[in-house]
Amino acid sequence: MNPGNLYLIPTTLADLKAEASVGLVDWSLPGQVRSTAASLGCFAVENAKSARAFLKMIGIERPMQELEIVEVGHQPQDDTLKPLVGKLLGGINVGVLVEAGCPGVADPGAQLARLAHAAGIRVIPLTGPSSLMLALMASGLDGQRFAFGGYAPVKSPLREAFIKKLEARSRRESETQLLIETPYRNVALWGALLTTLQEQTRLTRAIALTLPQESVLTRTVAEWRRAPDPSAAFDKQPAVFLFLAC
Amino acid sequence: MNPGNLYLIPTTLADLKAEASVGLVDWSLPGQVRSTAASLGCFAVENAKSARAFLKMIGIERPMQELEIVEVGHQPQDDTLKPLVGKLLGGINVGVLVEAGCPGVADPGAQLARLAHAAGIRVIPLTGPSSLMLALMASGLDGQRFAFGGYAPVKSPLREAFIKKLEARSRRESETQLLIETPYRNVALWGALLTTLQEQTRLTRAIALTLPQESVLTRTVAEWRRAPDPSAAFDKQPAVFLFLAC
Numbered sequence: 001m002n003p004g005n006l007y008l009i010p011t012t013l014a015d016l017k018a019e020a021s022v023g024l025v026d027w028s029l030p031g032q033v034r035s036t037a038a039s040l041g042c043f044a045v046e047n048a049k050s051a052r053a054f055l056k057m058i059g060i061e062r063p064m065q066e067l068e069i070v071e072v073g074h075q076p077q078d079d080t081l082k083p084l085v086g087k088l089l090g091g092i093n094v095g096v097l098v099e100a101g102c103p104g105v106a107d108p109g110a111q112l113a114r115l116a117h118a119a120g121i122r123v124i125p126l127t128g129p130s131s132l133m134l135a136l137m138a139s140g141l142d143g144q145r146f147a148f149g150g151y152a153p154v155k156s157p158l159r160e161a162f163i164k165k166l167e168a169r170s171r172r173e174s175e176t177q178l179l180i181e182t183p184y185r186n187v188a189l190w191g192a193l194l195t196t197l198q199e200q201t202r203l204t205r206a207i208a209l210t211l212p213q214e215s216v217l218t219r220t221v222a223e224w225r226r227a228p229d230p231s232a233a234f235d236k237q238p239a240v241f242l243f244l245a246c
Numbered sequence: 247m248n249p250g251n252l253y254l255i256p257t258t259l260a261d262l263k264a265e266a267s268v269g270l271v272d273w274s275l276p277g278q279v280r281s282t283a284a285s286l287g288c289f290a291v292e293n294a295k296s297a298r299a300f301l302k303m304i305g306i307e308r309p310m311q312e313l314e315i316v317e318v319g320h321q322p323q324d325d326t327l328k329p330l331v332g333k334l335l336g337g338i339n340v341g342v343l344v345e346a347g348c349p350g351v352a353d354p355g356a357q358l359a360r361l362a363h364a365a366g367i368r369v370i371p372l373t374g375p376s377s378l379m380l381a382l383m384a385s386g387l388d389g390q391r392f393a394f395g396g397y398a399p400v401k402s403p404l405r406e407a408f409i410k411k412l413e414a415r416s417r418r419e420s421e422t423q424l425l426i427e428t429p430y431r432n433v434a435l436w437g438a439l440l441t442t443l444q445e446q447t448r449l450t451r452a453i454a455l456t457l458p459q460e461s462v463l464t465r466t467v468a469e470w471r472r473a474p475d476p477s478a479a480f481d482k483q484p485a486v487f488l489f490l491a492c
Contacts, residue, residue: 008383027278028373104383106390114386117464125383127274127375127456137254137350137371140360144352147393147421175393210373218363 004093006116008103009037010128011054013210013238025057028210033126034058037095042068044076044084046098046108054097074108081112088121100238102130106148106180132178135206135240138216139176142244146176152189159189163196170201171245179241186239187231197221197243204242207234250339252362254349255283256374257300259456259484271303274456279372280304283341288314290322290330292344292354300343320354327358334367346484348376352394352426378424381452381486384462385422388490392422398435405435409442416447417491425487432485433477443467443489450488453480 010033012024025034038060045051048071052064060067072080088094096103096112103109104125113123136143147169152162166177181189193203199222206216219227221243256279258270271280284306291297294317298310306313318326334340342349342358349355350371359369382389393415398408412423427435439449445468452462465473467489 026276028276030272030274030276032273102379102383104386104389105379105392109383110386110389112386113384114464117386123384123386123462124460125380125455125462127373127380129373130376130379133348133351133376133379134371134373137348137355138359138369140350140356140358140363140369143350143356145394145396146351148391149419149421150391173395175395209371214370216369216371218360 001091003119003121004088004091005122005124006088006113007036007040007093007095008109008113008123008125009033009095009097010102010126010130011050011097011100013100013129013131024210028129030127033128036126037097040093040095041066042070042084042087042092043095043097044070044072044081044112045096046074047071050099051097072108072112076108076111078111078115081115084112085115085119085121088116089119100131102128105130106132106150129210131180131206131209131238131240134209135204135216135242136176136178138206139204139242140218141176141202141204141242142174143176145174146178148178151181152179152192154185156192159192160196163192167197167201167243167245170243174244176242176244180239181241183236183238186234186237189241190231190234193241193243194221194224198245201243201245205230205234206240206242207237209240247337249365249367250334250337251368251370252334252359253282253286253339253341254355254359254369254371255279255341255343256348256372256376257296257343257346259346259375259377270456274375276373279374282372283343286339286341287312288316288330288333288338289341289343290316290318290327290358291342292320293317296345297343318354318358322354322357324357324361327361330358331361331365331367334362335365346377348374351376352378352396375456377426377452377455377484377486380455381450381462381488382422382424384452385450385488386464387422387448387450387488388420389422391420392424394424397427398425398438400431402438405438406442409438413443413447413489413491416489420490422488422490426485427487429480429482429484432480432483435487436477436480439487439489440467440470444491447489447491451476451480452486452488453483455486
């Protein structure tokens with residue numbers, strides 16, 4: 001028997017439980033995402049509730065209760081994933097869904113893909129919205145060299161030291177740095193960026209990507225310091241911050 | 247008068263002049279890309295011929311000869327871009343198209359976005375295929391920390407020194423490294439990766455992304471060295487190479 005394929009299936013960036021995200025499915029996801037996700041019977045998902053909301057929105061082929069939805073969480077363990085590899089080896093196609101955006105990029109998905117590669121299973125990535133890519137495209141910063149370094153430390157002065165290290169690297173390598181934070185810490189991260197970065201470093205804040213209220217703004221740190229405080233726009237909202245030192 | 251918007255519009259990853267790419271438009275691009283691109287009258291493009299082929303495929307609203315298509319090339323100069331900023335300030339929406347994939351990511355687009363930000367123009371990124379993102383998603387390598395460092399030097403021993411430096415950084419930062427090369431140099435880059443990287447480093451080659459013959463394979467360097475030479479699959483073909491040291 002041929003093994004199944006592992007499909008990495010992007011979802012919209014909006015809250016999948018919100019009304020607004022219904023229109024986004026057709027608007028921001030390619031036909032391949034809808035067709036593929038609708039045809040599958042087994043899913044490894046970050047969160048079962050949002051995965052079900054997504055599958056309902058795209059209009060799956062079989063009754064929801066016949067789907068096998070395995071919640072693997074935000075930091076999956078190999079023990080949770082191995083039965084899924086067994087299914088794949090048994091010829092069943094499996095889809096991976098995260099809460100928003102692309103599996104495996106700043107989100108779970110890589111571990112299952114890793115086990116799949118080791119077992120000789122084909123891994124197929126589908127096109128969809130990545131907040132990191134969208135923010136990078138729109139920032140006007142350098143997209144020829146960039147890095148995403150995960151989450152900054154939460155506490156001072158470790159956070160400021162982390163930002164300084166990234167800025168030194170940005171200057172040395174002419175490399176755009178991408179940052180995300182748990183939404184309720186965005187304001188604290190922004191404050192640390194504004195106080196820590198050099199005046200001439202260009203700093204972008206990207207919010208509500210793919211949504212009607214989307215806004216991507218790039219200014220020098222000096223300009224941001226003089227501007228009215230923008231933090232109400234990203235307080236407790238998903239956001240991407242990017243900077244490029246000169 | 248309100249200024250126009252600058253739209254960063256992804257195209258398919260296939261050769262736009264090839265028959266095969268027609269089906270890909272609906273399959274791999276969201277509705278937003280088609281609707282937005284079809285509604286615009288002015289474009290800044292990397293290559294005029296492939297841009298026209300793309301616009302014809304998606305079915306633009308006005309006659310092709312009425313479109314203003316400004317070829318800005320692979321490394322646009324500010325002098326070429328400034329008249330486009332003038333148009334934007336005059337209320338005209340402008341779309342950016344590159345030969346394949348997402349403007350501004352390992353491709354032109356960032357410079358015009360930079361000028362747009364400086365002029366207070368809204369920059370809107372649309373969702374579409376990025377070979378770097380797709381390769382990263384499917385690689386099973388770490389998507390929590392990654393970097394794209396542009397092109398490797400062409401000559402030995404500079405190329406090997408560059409790879410060694412990236413591998414050291416990958417090990418130190420637990421960071422996946424992404425590489426692309428001009429297609430006719432893929433085989434030489436692959437050879438340098440296989441001879442330079444450590445045995446336990448995991449190395450991915452991703453080819454024909456979004457196409458029927460797509461293939462993403464991840465092996466340790468030791469495993470690749472023992473395997474039959476895979477280079478016929480990516481000789482003179484677009485490919486992405488990724489590695490993660492341990």
